[in-house]
Amino acid sequence: MKVAIIGIGLTKFDEHWDKNLRELAIEAGTKAIEDAGIRGRDLNAMYIGNMSAGRFIGQEHVAALVSGELGLSIPAVRVEGACASGGLALREGVFSILSGQNDIVLVGGAEKMTDIMPDYVTTTLMGAADQEWEAYYGLTFPSLYAMIARRHMFEFGTTREQMAKVAVKNHHNGCMNPIAQFQNEITIKDVINSTMVADPLTLLDCSPITDGAAAVILCKAELAKKYTDTPVYIIGTGQASDTLALHDRRSLTTLDATVKAAQMAYKQAGITVKDVSLAEVHDCFTIAEIVATEDLGFCKKGDGGKLLDEGVTEIGGKIPVNTSGGLKAVGHPVGATGIKQAAEIVMQLKGEAGKRQVKDAKIGLTHNVGGSGATAVVHIFSR
Numbered sequence: 001m002k003v004a005i006i007g008i009g010l011t012k013f014d015e016h017w018d019k020n021l022r023e024l025a026i027e028a029g030t031k032a033i034e035d036a037g038i039r040g041r042d043l044n045a046m047y048i049g050n051m052s053a054g055r056f057i058g059q060e061h062v063a064a065l066v067s068g069e070l071g072l073s074i075p076a077v078r079v080e081g082a083c084a085s086g087g088l089a090l091r092e093g094v095f096s097i098l099s100g101q102n103d104i105v106l107v108g109g110a111e112k113m114t115d116i117m118p119d120y121v122t123t124t125l126m127g128a129a130d131q132e133w134e135a136y137y138g139l140t141f142p143s144l145y146a147m148i149a150r151r152h153m154f155e156f157g158t159t160r161e162q163m164a165k166v167a168v169k170n171h172h173n174g175c176m177n178p179i180a181q182f183q184n185e186i187t188i189k190d191v192i193n194s195t196m197v198a199d200p201l202t203l204l205d206c207s208p209i210t211d212g213a214a215a216v217i218l219c220k221a222e223l224a225k226k227y228t229d230t231p232v233y234i235i236g237t238g239q240a241s242d243t244l245a246l247h248d249r250r251s252l253t254t255l256d257a258t259v260k261a262a263q264m265a266y267k268q269a270g271i272t273v274k275d276v277s278l279a280e281v282h283d284c285f286t287i288a289e290i291v292a293t294e295d296l297g298f299c300k301k302g303d304g305g306k307l308l309d310e311g312v313t314e315i316g317g318k319i320p321v322n323t324s325g326g327l328k329a330v331g332h333p334v335g336a337t338g339i340k341q342a343a344e345i346v347m348q349l350k351g352e353a354g355k356r357q358v359k360d361a362k363i364g365l366t367h368n369v370g371g372s373g374a375t376a377v378v379h380i381f382s383r
Helices: 021-036 062-069 085-098 118-128 141-156 160-174 188-193 221-226 256-269 286-295 304-309 326-330 337-349
Strands: 003-010 045-049 076-079 104-111 196-198 212-220 232-241 278-280 363-370 375-382
Touching: 003 021, 003 085, 003 221, 003 337, 021 062, 021 104, 021 212, 045 062, 045 085, 062 076, 062 104, 076 085, 085 104, 085 212, 085 232, 085 337, 085 363, 085 375, 104 337, 118 141, 141 196, 141 286, 160 188, 160 286, 160 304, 160 326, 212 221, 212 337, 232 256, 232 337, 256 286, 256 363, 256 375, 278 337, 286 304, 286 363, 337 363, 337 375
Parallel strands: 045 076, 045 104, 278 363
Antiparallel strands: 003 212, 003 232, 104 212, 232 375, 363 375
16 A cells, blocks of 8 residues: 655644634645645545534535635545544545545645634534533543543553653644644643643643644655655555443553554554654643553553653654644644644655654654544554
8 A cells, every 4th residue: 555645734723813714724725735736626636624613613514615715626525533534534535546536635634613612612522522421421521531541540650740741742842843833841840730620631731722724635656756756655544443432441541443543554554563763643632642652552551651751752762752742732623633643744754844853764653533532543654
């Protein structure tokens, strides 16, 4: 399996009071088209990751909106899988090329989240959880991940300081990323002493509410060199599911969907976890990064916190994680996150990541999660 990425486009991830969803989507899409050196008429299809524009801004039919604004009459499909919508859209774009149906496609993700009150955002996001067994009883995603954190602390001795180190690391990386929503350094003390959200998670353990868009141009591998001298290839993709409700899971400390998706992607790419140079993982909360590093095989179960203590996941470490700043610092416009992750890996593998560049990066991984782990998608990238 091999599909090329020949162009990327990103907006600033932020609170965009002066831009609407269509403007953000068009900005990212246009940048990707220009970066690929193609024209709109060269595109065969479009896949747009979007979780909930209908509830966030009252706009459904998002894919047609974007294709219309670009002046294109090509097939356009919206892909929804909660916070994994972007990663799933990328997977669908890959399959459309591998099937032989398309040669060049645009895959994008966009979300406008800040135009409504925070409590309504929380209600909207809980649409990705089990309405009858979780949302009805007042659970929120911070409280669901807080239960994961408490169980992880109980089973493996993971400390509050180790979770805080995720936020500290990712804010440091975000300071070097011009699209990041937050570009300020923080300390372990700042994280622990910030406002309590759901014990043990405080405000600085949580990814923010964000507006933003991202896009990539996919191309048949054999055509890639026609457009760029430095294509990056997607060489593996995996997706898996689990129960929507957290209480029905086999374990509170393992996202089985991540484990299965990763195994599928590694096998398809013909690599092992030891071959991965860096990863962008779904750190919607600090505990989520710790669990992800374990489930992806970077360490044994329960040792995710130790990776932070030993600097393994820092830029310059053995397996840098979230060099972009992750969801925590870059922001989390839910439909766009999976595509932003891919764009970061492309920049890293091309040696274009600036101050956050990982030396000799050859193989990258992205990990995008929907809900509390009911959906997971993993992609493997190579130079």
